[in-house]
Amino acid sequence: MDNLSRDNLKERIRNAPGNDIVSVISEHLDLQRKGSTYVGLCPFHPDTHPSMSVNPNMQIFKCFACGAGGDVFKFLQMRENLTFPQALERLGLRAGIEVNFRPKREPRTAASDPNMLLRVNNWAQRYFRQKFLDKTLGETAREYCRQRELGDELIEQWGLGYCPDSWDDMSKAAMKAGISENLLIESGISVKTKNGTLMDNYKHRLIFPIIDTMGNYIGFGGRTLGDDKRKYVNSPANAIFDKSNCVYGLDKARHAVVRDKFAVLVEGYTDVIMSHHFGFDNVVAALGTSVTDGQIRLIKRFAGQVVMLLDSDIAGRAAADRALSVCIRQGVDVKAAFVPDGKDPCEFLLSAGEDAMRDVIDGAVDVFDFKWRHLKEEIEADGSTVEKHSSTVDFLRFVAEALAAGSIDDISRGLLVRRLAGLTGMSVEQINTRLERLSGNAGRNMVQASENRQVKSFKPGNSAMEKAVWEIVEVIINAPSNIDSIREYIEPGKLDDIYLKEVTAALLKLYDAKGCDFTLADLLAEIEETELASFLVKLADEGEKKQFYTERIHSAVELIKYNRKAEAIKSAQASDSDQFMQAIKELKDLHKSNGKNLRLDTLDKW
Ligand SMILES: [Zn+2]
Missing domain, CATH: 3.90.580.10 (Zinc finger, CHC2-type domain)
Structure with missing residues (x-):
């Protein structure tokens, strides 16, 4: 292209x-x-x-x-x-615009290219749907759905599919569709057997596509319909899928989560689907048995509170404990609601109905209170003061550890401490002292690494010439009309700073294409490095605050003119003496008219 x-x-x-x-x-x-x-x-x-x-x-x-x-x-x-x-x-x-642009360093077969994996997953989703709807092949899967009262509309809405009970039907079909072996393995559609052949990873499973908030099929969850000991199989971690950073159903739930200011977290795919069917459209599922920091971080982008729907047994309590420490670390408010009768949310909805579920969710208790109540019950049953003391310490240690690992800000921390004081009957000061002692004072300052690429700080070149050109860039991105007057002073090819070279080349390109009629976004679209883009946005901001566009452009241009003369002298010195004297004369004139703004110590030697 x-x-x-x-x-x-x-x-x-x-x-x-x-x-x-x-x-x-x-x-x-x-x-x-x-x-x-x-x-x-x-x-x-x-x-x-x-x-x-x-x-x-x-x-x-x-x-x-x-x-x-x-x-x-x-x-x-x-x-x-x-x-x-x-x-x-x-x-x-x-x-819906097809892009065929692909630089040489990214061959079409390359594994770990996120877009290639997405294309493979799109193909796989079509395959799974087709097999699910196949009159004979898909019958087991459809029967499974009928038993769980998952109607056709729900199945279509959630894109459920089926992978047939065959060792390699899917792998073969994929190869025929031109998908490379590497991509098949990386996407998790196939696994390699000991003797080197490809085997279908989702053999005889009901498929739940996992969709990100942008609507991409990033992975699949497959539930066995046979007697495989592994009840669920997920896509392996790859460039587009990481189980611990995914939340099932968030693509459909995110608007409701924002509206309700909380998300309801369940365990299973069918729990999510059935909840939405009954009108609980802020329900999502953590992939895997226990909720991770990445999942809570993801939810936190849409709401600051999570209600966990748990089994009312020991496992449920343990899950609540784990979730509590993750949520403290992430500064998210967490409540727990317990589904009665040992049922999962899907079964409970089908047997008890919508209103009963509403009561369960409305009755969610704060997990702090829940944990503290449990400790208190134990204390009261036992009655000894020593025991009470150590339970309080246990509780505070739990909180301190979570705080130390997290990135909670001072305000949320203050609220938390006040609540702990209310619960335990200790003073705010006492709680603070204890928390700090227990966490070795680490809780206040520890900042966890972000899950994304860190934003590197970018430092511009520092010579007088580079400073002058950056100054011009700073003005131009705020006031593009000034580019007319400086066009001839910008020579990207002569700049050493590669970023400055790139930015000025982009500016000149825009000028040639659009004249003075371009925006910061136009410039950013020309820049490929994220650090440089961040720097330009900052520059635009600072430039706007400084104002005095014309004056600043003028000084910068004078500096560039001076620099050019000095360069000319340097190169003329050895060759032609007339040219040399001419350059000296021009430089002296320039000095006379603008002396105050320029450093002319080089000139004074002549
Ligand atoms: Zn930031």
Whole structure:
């Protein structure tokens, strides 16, 4: 693909209505309107107050805490660890624009290319659906669904599928469709047997596709319909799927989660599906038996509270304990509700109905209270003061450990301490002292690593010339009309700083294509590195605060002119003396007219 059509494509993809920066970012976090912009919790650092701002007019985002910033492409690059072409392709798919652009270093068969894996999963989803609907092949799967009262409409809505009871039907079909062996294994569609042949990983299983908040099929969960000891099989971890960072059903639940300000967390796929069917549309499931930090972080982008629906047995209590420490670490409020009669939520809904479930959820108790009540019951049953003391210490140690591992801010910590004081009858001061002693004072300052690529801080070049050109860039991105007057002073080819070279080349390209009529988002679309994009957003911000555009451009241009003369002298010195004297004369004139702004110590030697 040549440059012109690539630019054209980029423009079309960026301007597609569905690719508006607010709608793309709000699939990853809850954005609240604030004046003419939107704010939300930044996904690039452990954020407790909304630090990320998204500007729909400028089509850029910026985090005031960690400095991440850029356009819609950069957001996806950083959030999903994509290269620029991959982000372009992803947003293209979203807008229904086919992107064939693929640089040489990314051959079509390459494993670990997220977009290739998505294509494979799209193919697999079609295969699973087809087999499920097959009159004879799909009968076992359909019968299983009938028994659990999963009607046709629900099955279609949730995209349930079936992988036939065959050793390699799916693997063979995939190879025939041109999918490479590497991709088959990486996506988890096939596994390699000891003698090197491919075997279907989901053989004779009911398939639940796992969809991310952007609507991509990122993985599959397969429930056995036979007597396989492994009841469930999930996609393996790969470039698009990581079980511990996925929440099943969030694609359909996220709006309700934002609306209700809490998510209900269950264990199974069918629990989620049946809950939505009964109108509980904020229900999601953690993949795997215990909830992870990554899953709670994901939910936290949409709401600050989680209600866990648990079995009312010992296992349920243990799950509540684990969830409590994860939620303390992540600064999320957690409640627990217990489904009676040893039933799972799906069974309970079918037997007891909607109102009974509503009562269960409404009756959710704070997990802190729950844990403390249990400790107190034990204390009261025993009666000894020594025992009481050690139970309190146990409780506080539990909280202290969770705090030490997390990134809770001072305000939430203060609220927590006050609640602990209320529960235990100790003073706020006593609790603070104890917590700090128990956690070795680590709780206050520990910051956990973000799950995303860290935002590297970018440092611009530092020579006088580089500073002058950065100054010009800073003005131009705020006031593009000034580019007319400086066009001739910018020579990307002569700059050493590769970032400055890239930015100025992009600016000149925009100028040639659009004149002075371009925006910061236009510039960002030309820049592939996320760190550089973040730096440019920061520069735009600072530049706007400084103002004095004309004056600053003028000084910078004078500096560049001076630098050019000095260079000319350096090169003329050895060769032609007339040319040399001419250059000296010009430089002296320049000195006379603008002396105050320039450092002319080199000139004074002549
Ligand atoms: Zn941030």
